[in-house]
Amino acid sequence: MSENEKLNEAHEADAAERFLADAAALDPALDPEAAEIPATDKDTPIIFLDDVKVTFKTRTGSILHPNKVQAVKGLTLKLMPGETIGIVGESGCGKSTTANVMCGLQKPTSGRVFFKGKDVTNRTAADRRVIGRVISVVFQDPATALNARMTIHDQLIDPMIVHKVGDTAYREKRVHELIEMVGLPESVLDALPGQMSGGQRQRVAIARALSLKPDAIIADEPTSALDVSVRAQILNLLMDLKKELGLAMVFISHDIQTVRYISDRIVVMNGGLAVEEGTAEQIFDNPKDDYTRLLLGAAPSLLHPDLGKTA
Numbered sequence: 001m002s003e004n005e006k007l008n009e010a011h012e013a014d015a016a017e018r019f020l021a022d023a024a025a026l027d028p029a030l031d032p033e034a035a036e037i038p039a040t041d042k043d044t045p046i047i048f049l050d051d052v053k054v055t056f057k058t059r060t061g062s063i064l065h066p067n068k069v070q071a072v073k074g075l076t077l078k079l080m081p082g083e084t085i086g087i088v089g090e091s092g093c094g095k096s097t098t099a100n101v102m103c104g105l106q107k108p109t110s111g112r113v114f115f116k117g118k119d120v121t122n123r124t125a126a127d128r129r130v131i132g133r134v135i136s137v138v139f140q141d142p143a144t145a146l147n148a149r150m151t152i153h154d155q156l157i158d159p160m161i162v163h164k165v166g167d168t169a170y171r172e173k174r175v176h177e178l179i180e181m182v183g184l185p186e187s188v189l190d191a192l193p194g195q196m197s198g199g200q201r202q203r204v205a206i207a208r209a210l211s212l213k214p215d216a217i218i219a220d221e222p223t224s225a226l227d228v229s230v231r232a233q234i235l236n237l238l239m240d241l242k243k244e245l246g247l248a249m250v251f252i253s254h255d256i257q258t259v260r261y262i263s264d265r266i267v268v269m270n271g272g273l274a275v276e277e278g279t280a281e282q283i284f285d286n287p288k289d290d291y292t293r294l295l296l297g298a299a300p301s302l303l304h305p306d307l308g309k310t311a
């Protein structure tokens with residue numbers, strides 16, 4: 001086992017312990033949904049996609065599949081506690097559809113979806129409660145992800161009200177914790193999203209995603225809509241948070257260098273299929289698939305040169 005693998009293993013074990021401690025931290029009397037959420041176990045995947053296929057009806061389609069687009073053609077993927085998986089591939093390869101299945105927005109046409117061992121394929125009301133508590137999403141464009149008419153304070157407290165988590169005192173305390181976690185001053189709590197910069201808005205979107213203490217975050221191109229000068233800061237913030245909170249993460253990008261920077265494991269997608277999967281080292285040092293080699297030799301990274309320096 002390489003030094004890196006040993007470090008990853010130790011980190012995952014730490015992360016799993018932190019999950020269990022965190023899950024026990026909120027008084028069950030203040031969290032009526034908690035009983036429905038399966039306990040975190042380091043050997044059970046947070047998300048397990050079992051041979052998932054997604055087909056969309058369209059006006060055109062292909063010769064083989066008229067009026068249909070097969071966005072995902074049979075994907076099996078496990079996200080373990082504390083792990084970060086990067087999904088990379090060019091536009092149209094099925095990354096966002098996969099993300100949508102992973103966060104319960106899209107029902108698969110076939111295959112099964114498990115969250116912490118619970119089958120949530122059919123997305124019943126009870127399944128959706130589990131999905132909402134286990135997974136949070138950070139989308140590409142924070143301007144559209146946030147409500148333009150709600151103050152930052154209200155956007156952060158809203159998920160706790162919807163999920164009936166905590167009492168007023170708990171929720172207020174959590175709002176202040178969240179804003180501190182993402183490195184914003186408390187003065188922004190009274191602001192509206194339109195009064196903030198793109199980078200600050202993405203920090204708010206990340207804080208909101210963390211409000212229910214999820215096990216995992218799905219970040220779908222979270223830096224693509226941002227000015228190049230703040231991309232590195234947001235990536236570093238995500239890296240710090242996943243380490244500090246022991247979060248699992250699915251990081252989706254068409255930029256393989258960005259994915260390499262943040263991921264423990266990389267899945268390369270092409271035409272709705274995972275064509276290659278491995279650690280960043282395996283993918284970069286010894287790519288097996290022609291398409292991976294093509295991606296590696298493709299466009300220069302969109303990363304800012306400051307990446308890796310303190311956020």
Ligand SMILES: Nc1ncnc2c1ncn2[C@@H]1O[C@H](COP(=O)(O)OP(=O)(O)OP(=O)(O)O)[C@@H](O)[C@H]1O
Nearest residue numbers: 056057058069071090091092093094095096097098
């Ligand atoms: N709701 C939909 N209806 C019909 N076709 C769709 C729908 N959503 C996605 N598709 C098609 O499915 C395929 C995969 O799309 P998807 O958005 O998952 O790819 P992607 O890799 O995320 O691309 P991008 O990086 O451009 O967002 C594409 O051919 C797309 O046109």
